Amino acid sequence: xxxxxxxxxxxxxxxxxxxxxxxxxxxxxxxxxxxxxxxxxxxxxxxxxxxxxxxxxxxxxxxxxxxxxxxxxxxxxxxxxxxxxxxxxxxxxxxxxxxxxxxxxxxxxxxxxxxxxxxxxxxxxxxxxxxxxxxxxxxxx
Numbered sequence: 001x002x003x004x005x006x007x008x009x010x011x012x013x014x015x016x017x018x019x020x021x022x023x024x025x026x027x028x029x030x031x032x033x034x035x036x037x038x039x040x041x042x043x044x045x046x047x048x049x050x051x052x053x054x055x056x057x058x059x060x061x062x063x064x065x066x067x068x069x070x071x072x073x074x075x076x077x078x079x080x081x082x083x084x085x086x087x088x089x090x091x092x093x094x095x096x097x098x099x100x101x102x103x104x105x106x107x108x109x110x111x112x113x114x115x116x117x118x119x120x121x122x123x124x125x126x127x128x129x130x131x132x133x134x135x136x137x138x139x140x141x
Contacts (some may be wrong), residue, residue: 006056007033007133012044013062021118022060022091025125033133040065041073053086058132063092063099071102078107087132
């Protein structure tokens, strides 16, 4: 199945290697989208305000970043009327139940702990693509 470039996936993580690994993991399963790297949440918010998001946008957000952390950014996104509809998946090294609960309370659509192995990351990104980015046949909304 061929994916389309009409989807934008924002990968917001202060670790450059993690951003590249996440993108590579999507590409392993032939999920070709418009990948946009952001190294912090302020950069993401600045970009989204200047370039109002269109449909088919997904944000993968790390929690632990310098400056405003992922929790602050998630809260701002979900409190902004024009940004609130964008699905936000928290993709973080944290496996803390408190971080998970807080993320959901702030409006995260999903919380995923980054796996230790690249193969597991490939599986996770494939699941994310299938759930959030690949149009489902026969789905009624």
